[in-house]
Amino acid sequence: MATTSNVIEARSLTKRFGRHSALEGIDLSIGAGSVFGLIGPNGAGKTTAMRLMVDVIRPTSGTLRILGDDPRSAGPSLRASIGYLPGELRLESRITGRAMLNHFAEISGPVASGTINDLADRLHLELDRPVRTLSKGNKQKLGLVQAFMHRPPLLILDEPTSGLDPLVQQEFLAMVREARNGGQTVFLSSHVLSEIQQAADEVALLRAGRIITVSTVDELRAAAVRHVRARFASTTPDAVRSSVAGVASLSSLEVAGAQDVTTLTATVSGEIDAFVKAIARFTVVDLVVEEPDLEESVLTLYETGETDVQR
CATH class of the missing domain: 3.30.70.260 (ACT domain)
Known part of the structure; x- marks a missing residue:
């Protein structure tokens, strides 16, 4: 794996689907041991950006480096270094959650003894029920466990608290803080602004496929x-x-x-x-x-497309 000071590096990253531009000229530099939040309404391009990072789809133009490597050519070693939670998690298997996580562990790499049980306990997830019988919220918990369990250097989490009750959301935010304190990098997207406000060190506001500002949460509050x-x-x-x-x-x-x-x-x-x-x-x-009302501030930024904290 290549050596780099930034875990995620994007330059002029663009993705088009036919005539529709989902991302246009994205520039990002995200260092190790940080939590980076991507805010935007549905359709802004958040999921597209994350799918590019894990090579589910490929860019139309521009460059992208994840942990120093190009996702298009890095292969399984890079994917094993990423904990990925997709925005639309579809789990319909007849096997139990525990069996599914054991299968994922064979793909992602070693999982420390007791980690799966510890994470399941924290999220109040029952592991021995068939996956297809789980509620949306419990499937989301299962997805979070598989993303966190092998302690990857990078976590890419698309709308991670979707379907979770408030107490579990708070536990998830504690897990994110612990990951950051342990040197992991967390890249998460959300349209729940209070979630980003609690979790992130830096925030990018995405509108119609373009980043309109990158700032710290404190800077965004100051402009709120x-x-x-x-x-x-x-x-x-x-x-x-x-x-x-x-x-x-x-x-x-x-x-x-x-x-x-x-x-x-x-x-x-x-x-x-x-x-x-x-x-x-x-x-x-x-x-x-x-x-400071972060949501109201962000909505103002969306309306104007301008900000004093642009970098």
């Missing part, structure tokens, strides 16, 4: 919106409105007064420092600042 509610004593709505009128980060503002209390409701985009300084002159009775 905050919803603020505040109440002030001993002042008037006009005074509050006049004080915050020059704050450039305000994208909406409502101020009202009742019974000697002035109430402000606002949306702040990006940095909040100027807004806080503008209201500091008043007596603040109550202040609520909601956590």
